[in-house]
Amino acid sequence: MTRARTLSAGLLSAGVAVTLALAIRDRPRAGIDLAATVRNAIPDSGVEHDITAVLLQFRSYDTLLEIAVLLVAAVVALALRDEPSSRTVPPLETAEDEAINTPLLAALQRLLLPVMLVTAVYLLWAGAFQPGGAFQAGAVLAALGVLWRVAGSPLGVTISAAWRRGALVIGFAVFLAAGSAMLLLGRPLLNWPAEWAKIIIIAIEFVLMLSIAVSLLGLFASSPNAADQQP
């Protein structure tokens, strides 16, 4: 890092800070009260929790594309892992790795596993009424997977590549299929029939949780080096 680079970065940073400060100070307070609009529309949405309603009803199309983003990232990660690199650094058993494989961790893991599973399912279920939902539940499941992987699979279960790919894609595929099915019924894309909205949303959240967990875990586990450690 050269002095000139640091200096110009500092100047840029200061410039951005001042500009943003001015922008925040002079913010006009015109416009729409969208929060009130959301509140009024909640009864029609089929879910009680406002954020879930925004994510899976009002702006569900954004969420669909967001899951696509996650899927793309996971696909690229898998693609780069598959390809044989020209000069791969050999896998190493580092000091940190050894330290991690302790009986303590294994015990912790055995204890945490059911707790985290329950937490994930609770978060998913809670999402319809209160904070929680597919993303948080998926992240907890992914964390579970990370823990599982770091200490070696305690249950001796390994999942085949085809299954993993299926789990990766199922959230997006179900979401897309359900949304497109509405087109066949002559409705707009992602326009759930009111009486079915709740059940559809919960079903989608469930598969989304699975796929989010598998994608996040896949991103974690599919670095080129980590691939070498897997059977």
Place this chain on the structure above:
Amino acid sequence: MMSDALRAALIPLVIVVPLCWAVLCLVQPRRSPSLLVVPGLLLWMVVSLALCWDVATTGVSMHVLGGWREPLGIALRADGLAAGMALLTALIAAACGGYRLLTPPTADDPTAQRWFWPLFFMLGASLNAVWLAADLFNMYVGLELLGLSAVGLVAVSGSDNAVSAALRYLLAALLGSLAYLLGVALLYASYGTLALSGLAELVTHNTTTHVAFALITIGLCLKTALFPLHGWLPPAHGVALSPVSALLSALVVKASFVMLLRIWFSGGVGLLSPPMAQLLGVLGAGAILWGGWQALNHPDLKSLVAHSTVAQIGYLFVAIPLLASGASPGLAWDGLMLQITSHALAKSAMFLASGTLIVAVGSSRVEDLRGVNRHMPLALFAFGLAGVSLMGLPPSGGFSAKWLLLQTALAGGQWHWVATLLGGGLLTAGYVFRVFRASFENSSDDRFDHTPLGWDVLALLLAGASILLGLAGSAPLGLLRTGASIPGLIP
């Protein structure tokens, strides 16, 4: 006769069809790809054609996603620009997909084939999502999907250079989207809506709004690779697989530019001040000259073509002050639309032809093209036709584009753009002829690899379409004017 339900479904179908094929290609990778991919490309084309037909005959239409109206929900808006770009996307994607399908299998193919197609269809879907978007945050998500798919496609070609180019591309894309998102945050905090149409009604002149638009503009210019923010483009477009380079240069950089057009002219109506417009134009002029000069001097063929993209993007930005001046907005709009479309066709043709030449010669250096004229006449002809359009020689689409822009500049008394447009044409001629001079040099070396005839046909079709735009431009221009929101423009 189309039923009303089908007509209403056309807008989302343009996005849903490629999304479905992305999923299908992901879960069924072992199948021979053509069986799956070709029907997908055809269906995609049919849906895009139907959408164009619908917009051309009945005008702008909206699709209210989820049945939730703006500002609560998100709508897709199919105007002429969106429908036209969707059709262009389908055409170029079909050509690039066909080129890829005709590529003879090589050692690294199983993995490359398997992961290429899901990303390819995701890229197509995200392009269509951006063309049809009418919501600031939805545009952000669409742009991120586009960026990550594009980076992925650059990376899957697998070489070390591809990885570093993909990383550089990714960093630029991420920085660009963050600047954009920060601008959107300021706008939402100010006006409480994300819908472009809603914003247009509320927006006023104040510091926050100006800062927001500046951030959005900087972010999108970085993503469009406007000089001097273009550094990431030549490595990424130069190192990717040729059909990927073609898609990136023809369409992906245009996505952020179209967003910029929509945000300035549909969202922030009346906000674009003349000095700001002139600044964008000056940067565009810089791009034309700098990109042209770099292309003139680069030893590598695909990097030459990539630098040519930097230069041709400059023309898009030169059109902005011409549009904003309002002297003859119809001419400026038509010129800009022709520049977008004819460059997309010509540049994809040029990348496909370059890819063919590189495979035949076995080297990517321009000077190694010696003697290629006798062995690869069709590929070279396609390259030349595309070059004619890029230079702006009659009767090509590129000529009409530059001619219209020139006329607007003269009509508005903006003489300084005239010199830039002419200088840019000369530089383009320079780098195209550089390739030809190298190709026509005699060589005793006869060791050229065989390439599929289909490759040449696809490149020729695209280059021919780019020329044809100059001869029969009125129908597409009529479509592209539908619903355009430029002050003073008569649709």
Place this chain on the structure above:
Amino acid sequence: MSIDLWYAMIGGLLFALAFGAFMAHTHLLRRLLAFNIMGTGCFLLLVGLSQHGRGPDPVPQALVLTGIVVAVASTALALVLLRRWFAATGQTTLPEDTHA
């Protein structure tokens, strides 16, 4: 000053600081750290400034949830590429920045 405005200002400051670091660093991992902090700053500004004087608003909160997932996907993708690049060349910076 409301709580919302306070955190919006913190968000703006975080964005500016992290942006400086993003431009100054060449080490790719450090640039990713900076990118993530910039993103967080942006999210805080979005929610804080939107809620300032208006009360809790689920829309920007939902947008931030989307943004967080997009950010982690981008970070993870960048890390995969970075590891690949490191495995191939032993470098943690991009070739253009090595001599800068």
Place this chain on the structure above:
Amino acid sequence: MVTVVFDVVLGTGMIIAALGALWSRELFRAVVLFVVFGLLVALAWIRLQAPDVALAEAAIGAGLTGALLLDAVGHLRSARREERE
């Protein structure tokens, strides 16, 4: 009053943690500070009455991103160590 002090302390803490994450000489330390930063931000989200975001920030922003980055730092380090030997 107490909450005002809390907000001031939390905001300052976020800035300090961010500065540490951005400018620590040692990369490992920078990433650990990033995780700390993420947890502080999760608290800020609660103050902004955004418990959903707080959960996501703690689980994804701090937790998962932190794990990813730590994993990468460990990888870079171990490879470096190997080179030296």
